[in-house]
Amino acid sequence: MLIPTPMFGVALATLVSATSAPLGDVESLSHARLSEALAAVASEHPDVASLHRVGVSREGRAIEALRLTGTEDPSNHPALLLVANLEGPRVFESGVVLDHARRLANAYESDESVRALLDTTVVWFVPRANPDAAEGRFASPSIERWASSIDVDNDRDGRRGEDGPADVNGDGVVTTMRVLDPEGEWMEDPTDARVLIQADRVKGERGKWRLYPESRDLDGDETFGEDAPRDAQVDRNFASGWEEHVARAGTFPTDEPEARALCEFVMAQKNLALVVVYDGHDNLVEKPKSVADDAAPVKRVPPYGVLESDAELLEEIGREYREQTKNEAKGDGEDAGTFARWCYDHRGLVTLSAVLWNLPDEAPAADEDADAAEGDDGAVTEEAAADEAAPAEEEDDEVSESDAKPSDDAKHLLWIDGAGESWRFVDWTPFDHPELGSVEIGGFAPFARSEPPQDAWTKIADAHFDWFQGLGELLPRIELVECEREKLGTGVWKVTATLTNDAYLPLLSRSMQRTRTTRPAKVSLVLPDGATLLSGNTQELVRDLAGSGGRAEFEWLVHGPDGMELGVSVDSDHAGRAFRKAEVSQ
Amino acid sequence: MKLAMKTMLALVLAASVPVAQDAEAGFPGLGAARNPRVEIAWNRLYDFEDIYAHLDRLVAEWPDLLSMQVIGHSVENREMRVYTLNNGATGADTEKPAFWLDGNVHGNEVQGGEGVVYCAWYLLENYGTNERVTELVDRSAFYLLPMQNPDGRSNWFKHAHNAHSSRSGVMPLDRDLDGLADEDGPDDLDGDGSIVQMRKYVPGTGTHRLNRDDPRIMERVPTNERGIRGDWILLGSEGIDNDGDGRINEDSLGGYDMNRAWPSLWFPDHVQFGAGPYPLYWPEARCIARFILDHPNIAGVQSYHNSGGMILRGPGAEVFGPYPRADVSVYDAIGQDGEKMLPFYRYMIIWKDLYSVFGGFVNWTYEGLGIFSFTNEMWASNRNSPDDRVEGGSEGRQWFDDHLLMGAGFVDWHEYDHPLYGKIEIGGFKKDVGRVPPSFLIEEMLHRNAMFVIRHAETMPSVSIAEPVVAELGDGVRTIDVIVSNEKLMPTRSSLAVRDELGAPDLITIEGDGIEVLAGGFRTDRFRPERIDLQDHDPARLIRDEGVGSLEEVRVRWIVRGGGSVTIRVTSEKAQDASRSFEF
């Protein structure tokens, strides 16, 4: 396909020459190489780019942030933060973030719209929020790691981390073991014997296989992979909806150093107005759960959800996102303890979450270059492929092939087979297991479900770049559009001012009005010596200022000499500042 | 006999303690030390430096029993110190059930600091002479942190305050969102060292009038249709509009609450005032949490606050649901004793009897960690006048101040020229009236509360293994029956810890070179030995996740082949390990 763009130059070159070993091609996204690439952007574009440190991971890796801005005083402009890879397995997303940053930096000199964006906005990129877990992608054997620290005694045997998943057969990947067992709960999918589905006794189905994670039973307790040495996940370790006493959630919110560093980073950016996360959660394709703005607390706890006023904005932003990116990938719908949820629920920040790619569940369209196939109803292709793909030889039960609907995993295999991405599924291979005896090891490979094929990388990154570039238009920006004084009588002046916000987002989201974590805009009347205030407050805090041309008007009565200088100033942390002299109205 | 033996042993082991052979010295029946080795005046309140200095004197006097470690630093870089009271001769502190005692998380609630010092002092002074103190000290450890909020304490001592101010820590916070932090707190306008009240005379247009018998007391004039109005208005705490925003005292020191910072059922500031941006945000709370997490042997917690005479336990919030029944029995037994030991204190459930607290310290230590925990609100002002001869309310307070403190606790109303309000009057009770006892009642408060801590600490679990019973089955196969019992009220694992899988399970193991363990498990019926929950895997190492309950006897049976020397061991996070060796 495709001409390598500057973004994935290295990766794509590798890809083209090494399609036989696709697993090796993401090496450019290892922690070390990603850090080098970020540093290069900063050193090649000192006028707009600078490298900052968010914190240090549990295992001592730096969490880095690249800042792009052409503003003279960054604190005077709204900021936008893009974060990826909080979870670990989705390392590709880090590359997309790096690519966004690199392209913006490269285009700053030449592209007018990029210059306009960066001269009025601060854009932060944190491509890898969880570097320890991400290293699982580059480890040997490679393993999907979410967790980076604490070790919980999951099986309550008084020992910790004694029996985690492992590459027992030495094939370089950690997958699944299946054992023939009359008590097993799993049977083969009638449409594809490689896939195991749970037998339903009510339907007269019998289990045949028992499934285990690929592991040993080193403690001899006849359970396998029951107590992995790591449990706490960074993206379950934030305070909103934190799951107490659940191993993956960690010991307490922000106990994971990565989570705490991100919290501190977000809090330190007082001008932050919008957060975007590329990872495993989504609120752009699937509408998030919402609650009424004034939903009554239950036993003093407010019900959780996106507040309706904010949800309406999100829905519109999501519609635009789908239109531009054509992405339909949804998240897992679970946001307890995530960074994105904390940003919105506890900091009031409008937070957009996108899943850049999921393993498709239909065979790829015949013509790879035909973009039109994307949105098509895949039913016909799917059935046709199912007929072809189902290996009937091993089937001995009464379910007839034509009746059977492929399971979700079988559908995924249609795509894997059709796309020739065979690395994503390891065929079941017999193995003589030291504790279990005769087993078969295989199944979906690590990263099979979340990492896009490399020939799709550029397309995904392109689509998201175009969308991301437009986000500057969402950020609230305040402006004093009118400031006048009218003489009511000798020495008595009426001063009026109008504050507007022409951006899409309101000055403060509904959630932010509740969390009180970003201060409202402060409108002050600037009085000279010798003038006295007859009516009004010298300071007004403005919380409620809608986007898309929202207005707020202010009025004062002042007593003072004709020639005095009167003015109005407005200042905020995240939507700019302004001063305007009050002109005498005609 | 057994107890006496133990005590003797401890006395021999604790070589540094000169045993008070001299029965003549002092009057042991009076309660405190008969002849104190470290004199501390218990009728005073001490600033931050003095609290640590007293504890350091105790360390110097009893270096083998008391030690200090710095676990972190406060916002203003004061040391956060834990003093560990432990007799190393009877084992490391981490091997024993431990009691955590702290005070003064709210900066103005100062007497918790003295309470912690008193507790250490009492235990040390009586170690070696009082049998029960000696036994308690020898079998347990105490982690004593006198001040959770040393900055707030220091601020309360050194600066003008009222009884309620300086509750927060001192990290600046922009409470009114105007871009400035802590810019408009109360001001000591007249410079007398007290923040008191402001009132203004507004004849015929006010809301208050002066009490007919005592014009120092302000009374609200009841609304009525005859149009009677008061001559006075109240204008709040002493202060001016420092930042010119048209409001007075709207953004004072700090403005958060470190007793809302803990991870269990934590909610942010807009749900729970003062909670901060995320749990354990402030360095004080964070280093304490780390210490407690690193000491899973902590079995009991008390946190000293003031005031109102309350022995509080969770749940802090209704949504938590009720505590498990077996744990409530333990709580009730201790709490009800506390009510008798602490006159005018009531044993209460936080959310139900007081108010809802999200993210409270003792909620975390119990709901998060499974430790039996109380918040003790020291000082019930009814103690000033234990019957109704002096009426309650303002009149009673003024009467008490006039007759027992010679008027020292009250700033008489006096004129002041206020920049906004004009001619006003300033007056009211000083900061050390209301939430802390007068000097002559401080010692009583400290002693009774220390005794309540000791009552709580004495319930910490103690596990023992009874003489095993071995029976022959033939062919060298034998049954071994063992009873493991906990002589104390507190279980080795709270029901909540069992339910929510907190902490490590207890282990009961058997070891011997000459035996092969064929089977093992817990007997479920004391009369029918065949009723037994067998553990399939590794029966020599029995896992007891439910622990050994309150005063419980756990019956263990092993079936073994062989004989010889055998050791049975019980391992528990919150009890000292027990072992017994025997031969057969």
Ligand SMILES: [Zn+2]
């Ligand atoms: Zn308190």
